[in-house]
Amino acid sequence: MQPDQPVRTGRAKRLPRAVRERQIMDAAVDVFSRLGFHAASMDEISEVAGISKPMLYAYLGSKEELFATCIRREATVMMEAIANGIEPDQPPDVQLWSGLRAFFGFVGENRASWQVLHRQASSQGGPFAAELAEMRGRAVNLVAALLVHATKTQDVPSASEQEAESLAAALVGAGESLADWWLDHPDEPAGVVASRLMNLVWMGFGDLVQGNIWHPPSKRP
Amino acid sequence: MQPDQPVRTGRAKRLPRAVRERQIMDAAVDVFSRLGFHAASMDEISEVAGISKPMLYAYLGSKEELFATCIRREATVMMEAIANGIEPDQPPDVQLWSGLRAFFGFVGENRASWQVLHRQASSQGGPFAAELAEMRGRAVNLVAALLVHATKTQDVPSASEQEAESLAAALVGAGESLADWWLDHPDEPAGVVASRLMNLVWMGFGDLVQGNIWHPPSKRP
Amino acid sequence: MQPDQPVRTGRAKRLPRAVRERQIMDAAVDVFSRLGFHAASMDEISEVAGISKPMLYAYLGSKEELFATCIRREATVMMEAIANGIEPDQPPDVQLWSGLRAFFGFVGENRASWQVLHRQASSQGGPFAAELAEMRGRAVNLVAALLVHATKTQDVPSASEQEAESLAAALVGAGESLADWWLDHPDEPAGVVASRLMNLVWMGFGDLVQGNIWHPPSKRP
Amino acid sequence: MQPDQPVRTGRAKRLPRAVRERQIMDAAVDVFSRLGFHAASMDEISEVAGISKPMLYAYLGSKEELFATCIRREATVMMEAIANGIEPDQPPDVQLWSGLRAFFGFVGENRASWQVLHRQASSQGGPFAAELAEMRGRAVNLVAALLVHATKTQDVPSASEQEAESLAAALVGAGESLADWWLDHPDEPAGVVASRLMNLVWMGFGDLVQGNIWHPPSKRP
DNA sequence: TATGAATGAGGATTCATTCAT
DNA sequence: CATGAATGAATCCTCATTCAT
Incomplete structure (x- = not known):
């Protein structure tokens, strides 16, 4: 750098x-x-x-203040990148897809930022817990909102807040973990990795093992 | 404690x-x-x-040796708990389900173990990277094997190794993240949390938003 | 002190x-x-x-670096003092004599330096062995060169390298030991002590016990 | 061992x-x-x-007591070996010669003992100073006595006590140093090394550089 | 403002030495 | 008698933090 x-x-x-x-x-x-x-x-x-x-x-x-400031800045930048990447006024799956693309795009281009955010930050128990919990919370809420919104457009009982939040947490975790995995396998393009996660969370293994795959809308008939 | x-x-x-x-x-x-x-x-x-x-x-x-020994012990115990929980000779979804139940059961009953394994271990770059990568790798491989096996029983082109591994990494990350979320919302029973993750990864959001839910086999007709 | x-x-x-x-x-x-x-x-x-x-x-x-640095400094100072004291272009015995005077002069005025060099340094096996062996080696070589030179001016088969080196080592040891003895009998003047060693190594006991004594050139007829 | x-x-x-x-x-x-x-x-x-x-x-x-005991034992053994080696009722040079032979013989056959006595012991300032000074003092006195005795048999003013002691100290130091040198050049036989020291201290460089050499009595006419 | 010089406080590690069985 | 288990007391070293120029 x-x-x-x-x-x-x-x-x-x-x-x-x-x-x-x-x-x-x-x-x-x-x-x-x-x-x-x-x-x-x-x-x-x-x-x-x-x-x-x-x-x-x-x-x-102090060192702690400096670290917190770094976290805040990097998190803000990343969240903005993702928010900018999401295409509003699109169906939920497309929104999710664009969000994932933005996320992996950001990670690919800002490895240091990502590492500070994910690896370093998560382990320091003390004074950053709050700071970080909040950052991560924002991401989770973003996803949760998307989920709730998606549910509402359907004719199903809308998911409880807890349920949405927990699913969002899982999704965020999956993204983080996959991003880490990606850092160790940098030969794959960002799009491919993003599309894997998209398929996992949108289609589920149940469909995947039957060969059903989610495609970006432009490729749909 | x-x-x-x-x-x-x-x-x-x-x-x-x-x-x-x-x-x-x-x-x-x-x-x-x-x-x-x-x-x-x-x-x-x-x-x-x-x-x-x-x-x-x-x-x-030394301190490092002590830490490594702790990690090894806790990881071994957890992996055994999960392995024991999985019901072999069952269809893939049921195997996955039982694995998830075992995992959340373990986390619920061994919070400290879990925190050492997840939060502390992931960040220490030095001599534990190897130790931990291996532990996590085992978990990922377990899941990946399950995925590959599931694919093979179907009539679809079996997933590439990289694909299976990355999906498994994502799933493991989702589990970790959800487990962390759970620690902050301890009022929910383990089964409910496990079932959420099961639904997410097996059915996918696509189904979920339409009200399709995965049920344990005993409840199926 | x-x-x-x-x-x-x-x-x-x-x-x-x-x-x-x-x-x-x-x-x-x-x-x-x-x-x-x-x-x-x-x-x-x-x-x-x-x-x-x-x-x-x-x-x-570190402590070891500090020690090594001390040794180097003190040894260098001492060797310079001796080298400066030696009168070149003089017969071997006079050269030896001036060297011994310089040596005892230095020890008398720098007790601490001497003790670090001699007592402390010789025993620490570890990383100083090299450092010290080299320092002492320099002193031994200096003396050995003097011996060889003296031999060559005579009509005798020049001493083997090993022989010269071993004699030099003995002489250096005698000097060290006498310097230590002197520290415990500080009432004697440096010149007297130096002259004793000069007589021992130049005349030998054989002459000494017969009353033959070496005198500095100015006192010779 | x-x-x-x-x-x-x-x-x-x-x-x-x-x-x-x-x-x-x-x-x-x-x-x-x-x-x-x-x-x-x-x-x-x-x-x-x-x-x-x-x-x-x-x-x-305690550790210190143990060390002191070791020193005492080894020193005693060595002193006895030397004392036994000396042939009394012989002229001073022969006595010295036999003493030197005994000394180098002992060192050659008891390296560990020698190292404890010489290298380790000399540096430990504290509680062993006394112990060691005494041991070394015994050796010095032995030599000094020999010198004084030699002087008395001649028709020269007998050396002062201080003089004898300092010369003895120098001789002992020369022996120690040469013994150390020998440990690093073990290919030379004990007799050769001993004879070098004998020549140095009995004949002196003055004679040596002129080719005059001291020979054991058996070889004298 | 910008910095070389300075330090309090604490952490890992080792060892001589001694109980309690 | 013989020992495994236990510890108080040091020692080396590092780091976040601040003064004085």
Whole structure:
């Protein structure tokens, strides 16, 4: 991400605060994603960012605050990417499909962000639990809303809130897990992976084992 | 779990080695599950175990070895629980169903074990990556095998290995995520949660939104 | 040496790195010489140096690195003192004599340095063996070269390399041992001690017991 | 020394105290010589000795006591070997020669003993200083007495006590150093090494560089 | 503002030594 | 007598955090 980080030397140029902050957070995301929260040291982050440690503290507070800020930023960016990807005013399956595509697209292009969000964040029990639970909660709610909406358009008793939420949680987990799997098998294109998950959650194994497959609408007759 | 940890005082009673070892590992699982690998200190583990640190090292080796041993033990126990729960010689859906029931049953009754396995373990990059990847890999392979087997009994082109593996990874992730969700909503019975996941992965949303639901065989005509 | 080490309190004054480094190494040599490598603790060294342990590590690395650095510094200083003391272009006996004078002069004025070099260093088997063997080796080679040179100016079959080396080793050992003895009998002047060794190795007991004594050239007729 | 130490198992046979003690001290000398005082652990010593740690303590006290006892025993044995080797009623040079032969003979056949005495012992500042100083002092005195005796048989003013002692110290140091050198060049026979030292200290470099060599009496006309 | 210098606090690990069986 | 089990007390080392320039 920051190729060829030259050994910093001398005094850093004065930069507008916003730019500095971005610079620092990029470095932090890089380091956190590589080493995890605990193993990452403020020393390394400041080095990668090209500034001195006191600046780090002046700009972004303690290590925990910095981590939380990173999480928030990355999560927001990702959620926006997904939200932008979803095509509203389309039937539920198409909405889901576009959401999945956006998600895997984002992961593919922002590995570091994804790793910070998923791997590092989920394990740190303490002060991030809240932060993260909220982030993840947003994703789950998005999916749950979609499910509820889909149910309502049908003539079936709408699912209970708990049910929708739990199904959404499962779906989100499936996405996360599949994204991780994908990182270890990067040769497959994003679309293929997304379509697998789409088939799993929309058609179910029951159909899949019978050869019934879900296709994007453009390919449908 | 061990509320009111009394301050240990005096010399610990002499116990045969095997007993002490189990005692220590139970304590370790408890602490690791609460705090995560890094935040857990050998001091606290030894305190919870009711022994001195040197015993910890004498019996279980370094912190990393201890952690790995915990993971192995918990994973083995869980995998056995699931394997025992699966009813062989049944159609694929029933096998899957029984596996899911066993899984959620285990999680419900062994929260600490589950947390060590899922949350703590997934993030520690270092020497546990291998250990854990293998454990999770076993679970994924179990599911993948089931999928492949299901496909073969049908008259469809059997899924590629990659496809089966990725679907299995997704399913496992869904299970993990749902199990976590469940820990935050403990009022629901295990069976209900398991059945939700079963419906999701077997029927798919496509069916669910139309009111089609999967039922355990005993309820089928 | 530093009696009444006052309890350090408050923050140490800011000093340029080079100065601090010297200060620390002086302290380290002091402590190592008094206690030996193993018994010396980084805690005590940092206390004597008047700084906190983290500075110790920041500046000089691990305990082993610190020790090795001390050895190197002291050995270099001593070897330079000796090399500077030797008068080249003089007959072998005069060269030897000036070397011995320089050696005892150095030991007399740098007791701590000497003790680190001799007592502490020789026993630590581990990573210093190499370091030290090299240092001592240099001294031995210096003497051996002198011997070989002396032989060549005469009309005798020049000594084998092994022979020269072993004799040099013996001489160096005699010097070391005599220096140690001297530390316990500090009332004798350096010149007297040096002259005793000179007589021993140049004249030999055979002459000594007959009253034949070696004199510095200025006193010769 | 104790080849093929079998893993001890079960209860040690009851043995008379003296035998046990020897067994333990042999093990201790072995371990101390290999690892040095600090690095040697009571655990390893007890293992090598084939008994349990409490026995170690029961028989030989603390680690320091054990070490001191080892030193004493080895030193005594060595001193006896040398004393036995010296031929009394012979001229001083022959006495010295026989003493040197005995010394190098002992070192060659008891490397472990020698290493404990020389390398390990000299560096441990604390409680062994006394012990060791005394041992070494005995050797020095032996040599000093020889020198004084030699002087008296001549018609020269007998050397001062200090002078004799310092010369003896130098000679002992030369012997030690040469013995160490020999350990690193074991291909040379003991006699050759001894004779080198004899020539150095009896004839002196002054004679050696002129080709004058000391020969054992049997070869003299 | 920007930083080199400095530290308090804590964590893993080892060892000599001793009970209790 | 002989031992497996147990521990107090150190020791090395690291890191988040802050002062003083």
